[in-house]
Amino acid sequence: MTRKSEKQGKKGFFSDVRLPVAKRYVYPSARAKMFIIGGVGAVVIAALFVVNITAQQGTLISNGPLSSNHAPFGDDCATCHTPFGDVSDGQCAVCHEKYGDEVGVHTFTSHYLYRTGDFSRDVPAPNEPACSGCHTEHVGREALITQVTDTQCLACHDYDSFNKHHPEFDFAAEAIPDAANLKFSHSHHVLEVKDREDVGDVEQTCLYCHNPDPDGKNFQAIDFDRHCDACHLTTSAATPWLAVGDASAETPGVLTLETIQAQQTPGTRWSYFINPGEFQQRGETVRKRPLYHEDPWLLENLKTLRRVLYPATSLADLLKASADVEPRDAKKLYEEALATLRDYNEALRAEPDQQVQDELENIEMLLKYVDQRLRDPYSPLDETRFAVSAASLDTSITAEQAEAYHQFIDELTEPCQECHYVENATILRAQADQEVFTRAEFDHRAHIIQRRCLDCHDAIPIRELTALDAAPDSTRDHAGIQNIPTIASCQTCHSDAEAANTCITCHLFHPDKSQRGNLLLYLE
Amino acid sequence: MSNRWIQSPRWFLGFWIAVGVCLLLYLANALFGQVRPGNTLGIAYGIMATVLFVAVFAFALRRRLMKFRPGRTWYYLQVHVYGGALFMLLVFMHTGFKMPQGILTWWLWMLSIWVVGSGLLGVVLQKWIPMLLNSGLSIEVHYDRIPELIADIRHRAESLATTCDYATREFYRKTLAPILATPKTRLIYYLDITGGIQARTEQFDYLRALLPEDEQEKLDDLQAMYKTKLEIDAHYTLQKALRWWLYLHVPVSLVLIVLLALHIFAVVYY
Numbered sequence: 203m204t205r206k207s208e209k210q211g212k213k214g215f216f217s218d219v220r221l222p223v224a225k226r227y228v229y230p231s232a233r234a235k236m237f238i239i240g241g242v243g244a245v246v247i248a249a250l251f252v253v254n255i256t257a258q259q260g261t262l263i264s265n266g267p268l269s270s271n272h273a274p275f276g277d278d279c280a281t282c283h284t285p286f287g288d289v290s291d292g293q294c295a296v297c298h299e300k301y302g303d304e305v306g307v308h309t310f311t312s313h314y315l316y317r318t319g320d321f322s323r324d325v326p327a328p329n330e331p332a333c334s335g336c337h338t339e340h341v342g343r344e345a346l347i348t349q350v351t352d353t354q355c356l357a358c359h360d361y362d363s364f365n366k367h368h369p370e371f372d373f374a375a376e377a378i379p380d381a382a383n384l385k386f387s388h389s390h391h392v393l394e395v396k397d398r399e400d401v402g403d404v405e406q407t408c409l410y411c412h413n414p415d416p417d418g419k420n421f422q423a424i425d426f427d428r429h430c431d432a433c434h435l436t437t438s439a440a441t442p443w444l445a446v447g448d449a450s451a452e453t454p455g456v457l458t459l460e461t462i463q464a465q466q467t468p469g470t471r472w473s474y475f476i477n478p479g480e481f482q483q484r485g486e487t488v489r490k491r492p493l494y495h496e497d498p499w500l501l502e503n504l505k506t507l508r509r510v511l512y513p514a515t516s517l518a519d520l521l522k523a524s525a526d527v528e529p530r531d532a533k534k535l536y537e538e539a540l541a542t543l544r545d546y547n548e549a550l551r552a553e554p555d556q557q558v559q560d561e562l563e564n565i566e567m568l569l570k571y572v573d574q575r576l577r578d579p580y581s582p583l584d585e586t587r588f589a590v591s592a593a594s595l596d597t598s599i600t601a602e603q604a605e606a607y608h609q610f611i612d613e614l615t616e617p618c619q620e621c622h623y624v625e626n627a628t629i630l631r632a633q634a635d636q637e638v639f640t641r642a643e644f645d646h647r648a649h650i651i652q653r654r655c656l657d658c659h660d661a662i663p664i665r666e667l668t669a670l671d672a673a674p675d676s677t678r679d680h681a682g683i684q685n686i687p688t689i690a691s692c693q694t695c696h697s698d699a700e701a702a703n704t705c706i707t708c709h710l711f712h713p714d715k716s717q718r719g720n721l722l723l724y725l726e
Numbered sequence: 727m728s729n730r731w732i733q734s735p736r737w738f739l740g741f742w743i744a745v746g747v748c749l750l751l752y753l754a755n756a757l758f759g760q761v762r763p764g765n766t767l768g769i770a771y772g773i774m775a776t777v778l779f780v781a782v783f784a785f786a787l788r789r790r791l792m793k794f795r796p797g798r799t800w801y802y803l804q805v806h807v808y809g810g811a812l813f814m815l816l817v818f819m820h821t822g823f824k825m826p827q828g829i830l831t832w833w834l835w836m837l838s839i840w841v842v843g844s845g846l847l848g849v850v851l852q853k854w855i856p857m858l859l860n861s862g863l864s865i866e867v868h869y870d871r872i873p874e875l876i877a878d879i880r881h882r883a884e885s886l887a888t889t890c891d892y893a894t895r896e897f898y899r900k901t902l903a904p905i906l907a908t909p910k911t912r913l914i915y916y917l918d919i920t921g922g923i924q925a926r927t928e929q930f931d932y933l934r935a936l937l938p939e940d941e942q943e944k945l946d947d948l949q950a951m952y953k954t955k956l957e958i959d960a961h962y963t964l965q966k967a968l969r970w971w972l973y974l975h976v977p978v979s980l981v982l983i984v985l986l987a988l989h990i991f992a993v994v995y996y
Contacts, residue, residue: 216865217864217865217954218864218950218953218954219879219882219947219950219951219954221865221875221878221879221954222878224868224871228868228870228871229870230869230870231870233972233976236972236973236976236977237976237977237980239973239977240976240977240978240979240980240981241977241980243977243978243980243981244980244981244983244984245984247981247984247985248984248988251830251988260992261829262829262830263828263829263830263988263989263991263992263996264828264829264830265763265764265826265827265828265830265831265992266826266827266828266831267827279996283996285995285996286994286995334764335765338762338764340827340828341827342827351760353758353759353760354760
């Protein structure tokens with residue numbers, strides 16, 4: 203068979219068994235079934251979601267379960283969500299800003315102030331996120347939405363991480379001494395407590411004065427009556443024999459109890475309740491024994507002497523000690539002054555004169571107004587208004603007179619000066635709360651499990667000094683030394699490899715934890 | 727560089743560059759920011775994924791809905807394949823490579839994986855099966871003609887068998903007829919395209935030795951028909967996979983479109 207005939211023979215057929223080729227174009231079978239299945243599935247699912255959105259609060263379209271705290275709102279998206287809008291901070295504030303003042307507790311202003319009371323810090327950042335920007339919801343029932351990641355903080359704070367470029371603590375970076383304003387030796391007191399209480403362990407003696415709060419995180423403020431009174435100002439404590447005088451005399455002297463009673467100056471009601479037997483007179487001198495902490499007779503005489511030297515003492519008369527506080531603590535001075543004024547006011551309640559009583563009502567209203575002003579966070583408070591300045595010394599007093607007055611004041615306050623300093627005729631205020639870390643939180647309990655007190659608090663070599671059993675070394679151990687570890691000490695354990703080193707390990711974004719106990723606010 | 731598996735090296739390279747850029751972006755995002763579906767970058771990933779999904783879907787629309795079809799189908803197909811894979815990567819970036827916890831988002835995530843996975847399976851099948859069919863079969867048949875061709879073979883075999891002697895007729899009735907009845911799927915063709923056709927035709931050799939010469943010619947014809955049927959079965963088995971993977975891909979894609987629309991609505995509304 204030729205090639206041509208062979209080709210003709212195969213025309214219209216293929217394969218060895220001569221299967222017929224298609225006589226027309228073969229269209230692929232219809233795939234409508236495929237689209238019907240998909241279409242029906244899509245319609246059913248769409249219907250399911252439409253029903254869910256319209257009749258069942260749209261729980262199916264939620265991006266995930268709410269955290270357990272917000273779980274009760276899971277069935278009502280509108281509690282937090284606004285249609286075609288974000289979750290607004292206002293929605294969060296409905297529940298979370300029940301307490302606090304105009305500044306708010308969870309606001310950025312509160313964050314900028316960060317317990318400083320310094321409103322110059324309130325400069326809004328350009329990238330302030332909404333609440334939901336940091337507290338991510340819909341990521342599971344067990345999610346801890348308060349555990350904000352460092353990334354959120356580092357958006358504004360350019361610190362890299364705790365172990366890289368975190369600034370040194372302020373007191374160390376700026377070499378700020380401890381503002382204790384006390385003559386105090388830790389090692390001396392440790393040895394005293396060891397002997398007195400028969401304690402073998404040095405660190406255990408710390409806890410005799412540094413009493414932890416119930417949660418073990420921080421310590422209660424040192425209090426004279428609880429921590430010092432047992433040894434200091436015992437019944438034998440007395441002033442020296444002091445010359446009796448009055449404010450008009452050229453030479454300084456103290457006012458006797460009788461004089462004070464006769465003068466009836468504001469704030470001297472105590473003079474009617476004090477035991478006259480505590481005063482001993484010898485010629486033109488007097489001494490008081492025993493002497494108390496914040497002894498009213500001594501403080502009244504100190505105030506009188508101060509007025510001679512510094513007639514423009516102004517508000518300082520309303521304080522028991524100097525106005526030497528951090529600006530953020532100015533409120534304490536105002537509160538103390540206000541309490542003194544209230545005492546004065548209260549003392550006048552017994553006056554029968556109706557005019558006095560009417561005035562007292564007016565004064566009470568004024569005090570209430572001042573009290574309200576004190577609660578206003580935006581009301582600036584100036585602590586220097588209470589300060590007695592050396593520059594305000596009465597110009598009519600000669601240098602010799604001033605010297606004589608200062609010497610007399612030293613005599614009067616001699617028992618006080620065992621621990622306190624006296625400047626400008628005022629006793630320097632002791633900082634009882636020892637607040638150093640105002641912007642960081644610290645949990646002593648969590649740390650004492652693994653470290654002992656003096657492992658970290660080693661700026662004063664207490665172990666070494668107490669081991670010597672010698673006289674206190676005032677150069678290495680005095681109250682001005684901040685016996686607080688620097689950041690390097692913290693970084694030895696807190697690092698990527700060991701203990702937590704995230705921002706929120708130590709810092710709170712919302713620092714104001716006060717007023718949380720005021721449950722009544724939640725019921726309003 | 728183009729080969730059977732990569733039609734266009736340029737598209738292939740472009741795809742991997744896009745993957746690299748996306749991963750670098752994500753890495754920078756994870757190192758210096760936060761990976762969250764709801765923040766700026768997270769939403770940007772989601773929008774990019776949606777845009778790609780629409781572009782990928784244009785392939786299906788072009789074939790079925792567009793009267794005026796701009797561009798060549800080939801380009802649409804490239805966008806469909808590479809865009810689909812990139813879409814999946816962007817979905818993962820959008821969710822932070824974590825499984826979402828919401829019901830809708832979980833289904834979106836799973837169906838996206840399903841649709842892209844089935845699509846990639848389709849790509850592999852469409853590359854691999856034609857190579858397989860060309861490698862060892864002597865015929866090519868159109869899938870939709872297979873029932874017709876098998877019926878033709880069966881009728882001719884039956885006709886031939888009636889003219890054969892008893893032994894051949896019985897052999898046909900017992901052994902060949904059931905096999906020639908309908909197209910048969912045999913998974914062995916995926917592993918061996920000949921499917922052991924040679925071994926299966928050896929039974930003809932045993933019978934042939936017992937038959938006279940004229941019967942042997944008829945048996946040879948039956949053997950040729952039988953062999954052709956087995957080859958058609960191979961086509962049937964393998965081409966069926968090419969048809970049926972679409973059932974894994976297309977219906978679910980339609981559901982995915984609806985879920986995606988619902989997700990966008992939910993995000994915009996809330």
